Amino acid sequence: MYNDHHYDFVTWDVAANKQLYRVPATGDVVPDGGYFILRSVEGARPICSLFQEIEMSKRNSGRKEYDGNATKRDIIFKHPTRGFLYISNQYPLMMKLPDALQYLELEEAFIKTLNKKDNLFDIVKKYNAWKLKN
Numbered sequence: 001m002y003n004d005h006h007y008d009f010v011t012w013d014v015a016a017n018k019q020l021y022r023v024p025a026t027g028d029v030v031p032d033g034g035y036f037i038l039r040s041v042e043g044a045r046p047i048c049s050l051f052q053e054i055e056m057s058k059r060n061s062g063r064k065e066y067d068g069n070a071t072k073r074d075i076i077f078k079h080p081t082r083g084f085l086y087i088s089n090q091y092p093l094m095m096k097l098p099d100a101l102q103y104l105e106l107e108e109a110f111i112k113t114l115n116k117k118d119n120l121f122d123i124v125k126k127y128n129a130w131k132l133k134n
Helices: 097-103 120-133
Strands: 010-015 033-039 049-059 063-079 083-087
Touching: 010 049, 049 120, 083 120, 097 120
Parallel strands: none
Antiparallel strands: 010 033, 033 049, 049 063, 063 083
């Protein structure tokens, strides 16, 4: 509890579940890492946030120079049987989106409401709202 707000942290073992996106060893989220994540949004597919401070750099005359630190937010959601799954805006899905929707066991009635341009994060948010109504 901080400033009358309850914060709910859970642990995420990246290697515990098959991920939808490749998680490269050189990325900010390592494929065999363990993290504390903050449950940000409740719903049928709870959404969690992983906040990390990362080092920024820039190229100057071909040399890499330190340019301070930045806070990066990665999104993870929890599937009821498949565990925590990473959502990336940086790496491609390992399967086609229709296959991913089937893998996530989303109802056909919901899938028919989607726009072909929706990304997986928007789909999970829309699913949570749809599930509340249905």
